[in-house]
């Protein structure tokens with residue numbers, strides 16, 4: 001069983017950033033509006049996620065760490081219509097199998113909470129404690145019992161960079177949630193959760209970028225595009241600032257990336273890597289989503305339509321703005 005859990009863990013838990021992603025999705029699923037993430041040494045020695053969500057009933061805590069334990073799917077129907085962010089109740093058990101994990105949680109209906117610790121998949125301790133409503137999960141010494149996997153990790157700074165990218169994307173795709181992100185004791189950014197995307201961009205990227213943005217908000221034949229495109233003067237050195245979300249999910253797509261660059265190129269007459277943060281809402285019939293635990297592939301039914309829509313409206317928005 002131990003071995004099976006460790007192998008299964010490989011599916012979900014590739015690196016600190018994938019742990020943080022799972023924990024954040026759980027927090028959001030639990031209705032959290034305030035989430036703090038702290039990491040140390042790139043998340044290898046410590047990941048802490050604190051949320052003010054529903055919490056977990058004391059009696060349910062050990063169950064949450066069983067493989068395929070999920071409170072989100074009750075029937076086969078649910079499985080077919082799975083829309084919640086988590087997937088198939090594998091995250092907590094997989095993370096617990098390869099780390100020293102501590103969970104402190106309390107629901108609104110209970111007077112006290114529980115502190116529960118589990119190391120390498122083995123329950124260590126469970127005690128009643130006073131705690132605020134919500135959940136804190138501490139993940140220490142990731143891969144302490146799987147040295148080969150640990151060796152496969154990059155330097156803490158690189159792993160921390162992946163976590164930072166993820167945090168930025170999560171903050172921009174959930175503007176209604178307040179995030180605080182602390183890396184090696186330093187607060188990297190804080191968002192208020194007031195829903196204002198431009199303010200989030202300001203918090204993450206600073207004033208130079210946030211004051212050079214053109215808002216877009218366009219709907220046409222099943223596609224809605226909103227967000228901000230940077231003025232050409234804030235063009236970046238690479239593609240990592242072409243940030244877009246499809247139906248709330250951060251993705252990388254060759255088609256969308258090319259369309260964005262083409263939209264700029266028609267305006268500035270030069271190939272550049274722009275800064276954009278765009279939310280695309282696309283009818284689910286218009287795409288084929290293949291969700292794998294660690295990757296997400298999206299294929300669009302009508303690629304040309306999507307491409308033209310994005311590039312034309314970017315060019316148009318640039319032309320319409322006094323630059």
Ligand code: ADP
Nearest residue numbers: 026027030064070071086087088089090091092
């Ligand atoms: P899944 O998210 O697919 O259900 P997980 O292993 O990620 O599976 O989580 C198992 C269960 O633990 C969830 O279904 C949920 O009931 C509970 N849970 C996990 N994290 C939280 C949290 N932050 N707040 C409340 N409940 C949580």
Ligand code: MG
Nearest residue numbers: 026086087091
């Ligand atoms: Mg989950």
